[in-house]
Amino acid sequence: MKRRNDDGSGKPRPSAYNKALGLLVRREHSRRELGRKLRQGGYDEVEADAALTQLGEQHYQDDERFAEVLIRSRIAQGYGPARLRAELKSHGLPDPRIRTWLEDVDADWEALAAAQLRRRYGASARPVDAAEGRRRAQFLLRRGFSAATVRRVTHADVDDAADDEA
Template sequence: MKRRSDAGDDQKPKPSAYSKALGLLARREHSRRELKLKLRQGGYEGEEAGAALDRLGEQHYQDDDRFAEMLVRSRVGQGYGPMRLRAELKSHGLSDARIREVLDAAEVDWAAVASAQLRRRYGAGAAPDSGERARRAQFLLRRGFPAATVRNVTHADVDDAADEPD
């Protein structure tokens, strides 16, 4: 009978970086940058992680384009605007040109998404005063909608400076 103190001998060997990354991809899509970070946090060296990511890319298990398309579909469904999506995709290491392509290919009616968010949050009624219109406009700006879209949907005075990245 083994004693508890011998339990250290029964530990499983650490899976390869490839196996670890493949397991992460089995749960959901990940960007290359995200997988690389998770592998580093898991104690995998840069060379081993890089080789694993290259292999996953060659086998089409990991694809930043597919990841970006999935993320855009998901976030649009959650009611986020294009500026929020652009920032999130940029944080995953996608180029500005690729981000533009993905957002254009999504063919989203941003005004309709913004209107749906307002209805979901505030109901179908119109804002009774300018203070309420401003509150609703700020809500949409925080969700990543451009000032022009927010102005059209809420009829509030919104400064175009809201579109400038921080």
């Protein structure tokens, strides 16, 4: 069902279902995100919920698929598990499922953190002092790596530098 837009353009406004489907064609969205976009677009809550339910039943919108795509994308961008957990939670996904998805992901967090350090600071760049080491650790923590992973990766740099000097 198409309605007139309230913006004065005179163009017919697509139904909430068609609007949400159009958003899903571009990229995966969580159910919460689609609902928010529909409400911001002026659709009433009943129509938006009906559209989201229908899209879910047709498997066009699936929070599980959304989470898998988001996790793969963020890992490829070099983000750690804490950052992924926070982002998934912001999309309204349940904590038990988030925990399961992150446990099931095949990622070597330590290697990923080390790769981010190399990308940012260079392959042979070693911290010259404690302040530089702290800056590197903070960089990895902001990207969502655990303190234990950061400690292992940054201390490996210090240990490697000590081996090079010997």
